[in-house]
Amino acid sequence: MPKIELSIxxxxxxxxxDNIAIKLTELTRDLLCKKPEVTRIHINRNMDLCYINxxxxxxxxxxxxGIYITKGSCSDAQKQQWIKESHQYLYKILGExxxxxxxxxxxxxxxxxxWGYNGVSQMxxxxxxxxx
Numbered sequence: 001m002p003k004i005e006l007s008i009x010x011x012x013x014x015x016x017x018d019n020i021a022i023k024l025t026e027l028t029r030d031l032l033c034k035k036p037e038v039t040r041i042h043i044n045r046n047m048d049l050c051y052i053n054x055x056x057x058x059x060x061x062x063x064x065x066g067i068y069i070t071k072g073s074c075s076d077a078q079k080q081q082w083i084k085e086s087h088q089y090l091y092k093i094l095g096e097x098x099x100x101x102x103x104x105x106x107x108x109x110x111x112x113x114x115w116g117y118n119g120v121s122q123m124x125x126x127x128x129x130x131x132x
Contacts, residue, residue, distance in 0.1 A: 001034070001035070001038045001039075001069075001070065001116070001117055001122060002028055002032065002034045002038075002039050002040070002067050002068060002069050003040045003042075003067070003068040004024055004028065004039065004040065004041040004042070004065070004066070004067045004068075005041075005042050005044070005064075005065070005066045005067075006020065006024070006041065006042070006043045006044070006063060006064070006065050006066075007043075007044045007063060007064045007065075008043065008044070008045050008062070008063045008094070009050055009057055009059065009060060009061075009062035009063065010045070010059075010060030010061070010062070010094075011045065011060075012045055012060075012094075016093065017043055017045065019093070020043065020089075020090070020093060021041045021043060023089055023093075024041055024086065024089075025039050025041065027082060027085055027086055027089065028067070028082065031078055031081050031082045031085060032067075032069065032073075032074050032078055032079070032082055033074070033078070034069070038117065050062065052101065052102065057101060059101040060094070060095065061091075061094035061095040061101065061103075062101045062103060063090055063094060063103050064103065064104050064105075064106075065086060065090065065103075065104070065105045065106070066105070066106045066107075066108060067082070067106075067107050067108065068108045068110060068115070069107065069108070069109055069110070070109070070110060070111075070112050070115070070122045071109040071110060071111050071112065072109070072112075073109075079107050082107070083105045083107070086105055087103070087105055090103070111123075112126060
């Protein structure tokens with residue numbers, strides 16, 4: 001049950017945004033073993049007032065990518081591979097000028113009892129599965 005948030009600086013065409021959502025879903029499924037049917041992606045275009053060293057970013061390839069997952073559900077190797085391949089993909093799609101702008105990818109691990117979806121925590125889901 002991952003929740004992914006991507007903020008992109010620049011006016012990226014809807015078709016490109018759709019392709020990014022597809023690829024991030026695939027990477028998350030393949031590398032982190034997460035179910036696509038509960039993978040939610042929120043993509044925010046045109047980051048306003050984003051700064052590096054107190055200077056406004058004008059680089060169209062600037063981005064911030066974050067994913068929320070249940071703590072302990074992925075190995076360190078899986079997480080590192082997801083960070084690496086997500087960066088490589090966004091680098092390819094958004095452009096090579098990314099080398100001038102730091103782009104951040106973060107993985108937020110939440111306790112199973114601290115989050116869930118549709119009114120059920122991940123802990124409750126795990127306990128329900130173990131009782132079956």
